[in-house]
Amino acid sequence: MGFWEETDVREQWRRMLAIRRFEEAMIQHGDAFPGHRHVYIGQEATAVGAVAALDDADPMVTTHRNHGHNLARGAAAGPMMAEIFGKVTGFARGKSGTFHIALPERNVVVASAVVAGSLCIALGLALAAKCQGSRRVAVAFFGDGAVNEGTFHETANLAALWDVPLLMICENNSGSGQPRDSGLAGPSIAGLAGAYGIPYQVVDGSDVAAVYAAVRRAVSVLRGQAGPWFIEAQTTGWPGNRGGWPHLVDGVTDLTPVLTGATLTGWAVHDPVLKFAAAALQHGWSAADLQAVDRAVQEDIAQAVAQAQAAPYPPAEEALAHVWA
């Protein structure tokens, strides 16, 4: 038993596409808003697989690369796109933009754009869960760069010391054929967790079933209030990720080759969306089914873009609002 048997596979596929098509649309409409933007293309299986293994009550924190985590938890595309465009209909009325999208009603509590900034906050969420005697597991998503920050080490040490239910999911998207983290002096990222006595596992972050299994295993332990746990989810970085200015190097994702069984080349071999489709076909889903979901997602996102374009900006004086709760 595993991902393909235990989850609503259609919904998981929808979420994979919701992330991919959202990011593509955002890149295509990149002139509509200022500032850097960070996409989750190439990492979808990590968010989707992880969320499928969690309960809704488990709080998550994320980073500036947050669209995938929110969409995986079922966030609506409309208020997210509007937020990125800086419009008043955005989930934070334009106060956040792309950097800080965190939907508390979806239990995505914080998105910090400071590398490692949300890590010790996740520690606190786990501490609260333990203080309250709840069965919640706090989940921190962060990138490979974060493990070079002191905050990571303080978080890991305190989480182990306090024995709190914190699941750390490090998304290492630095690619293959090159040092996985050129900023790391030690041999591995996951091994850093071992230095604190934290159980750790390396998983293929582009394999949704593998991520799901790893997170299922972790939460089964943590939900007994034993913790923490560390998962390094490795993916091969999407070539279009150029720092703060992603670029659709190969255009939008074309499902046809994988749905017709063609041989994939280049980065497509590592593409988690295509890998999901291939695996779904093997588990009895039809190409028509998969494409139908894609069409519905694309319509939904086109509508989100249109609504975002049409919506007004907030009045300038609203900058003075929302300082205080």
Added chain:
Amino acid sequence: MPRMRYLEARNQAIADLMARDERVILLGGDFNSPFSERNDLRQRFPGRVFDEAISEMGYAGAAIGAALGGMRPIVDFSTASFMFNAWEQVVNEAPNLCYMSAGRICVPVVFHILAGARGAGGAQHSHSPQSMLWNTPGLKIFVPSTPADVVGLLQTAVADPNPCVFVDHIRLFNETGEVPEQQGPIPFGQACIRRPGEDVTLVACGAMVPQAMEAAERLAAEGIETEVIDPRTLVPFDLATILASVERTGRLVVADETHLSAGVAAEIITRVVEQGVRLRSAPRRVATLDVPIPYTPVEEAYVVPSAERMVQALRAVVQQEVAS
């Protein structure tokens, strides 16, 4: 009404808050600095005091997360200079989260610091970061100066859904004062006139208040009556009380332990002056000089504010009249 030491009142207030509300947890120093008296909070409240490691950033972030998770954490950094280790969380996370979410989330956390020169602390143990924190929108800042105030303001802080900084001071620990049996919360944004006077307004907060009162007594012997006003909170700030006083006296001195440059005294004077109140002489600030704090006592005494320096400033504003 019982008379208590400030330190005793403060520690009792913390214990009372923890006894009344199981959401209150302590991270960091648990108010057991080397200059405090040992307390039994850890024994009385097992599982609610977390202070094993020296990890200011970790504690600050954990407190923010715990607050988001439904707790009411108090982080004790102990010496204020150590708050800098947690700066990212204190100034770039806690005060921003409500704003960046357009009010969807809030962070009910209290950050505690022992600010100022404690005596022979040297440059790395003597900071008064409250001016830097006042320059960071989204943080409330309270600066008690009496035992009753520390009890009342701390209650308000723990109940507040916003991040609050408790600017505490070792030099207040042995100050005594009356504390009502049922001292309730004191609202933020209400200054207190510690001593009425007609001739000159002297604004001072925290550990500067006893010095200000001493300066006022000395000037009274010279026939000059000083009105001592204690803002009690920097954010929110009660300008109206100070303005009304300066409108009466026409003379203003502000004494604060933050540095001259971009300090609390500079900010308060600006807020008063820009209202266009008629002044009889130029306002003066008595602040820590713009140098790191030296270790040797004679130099430390030279750079930090004192009753003597306040007396000199008060005499100066009274003796000078602005040519009309």
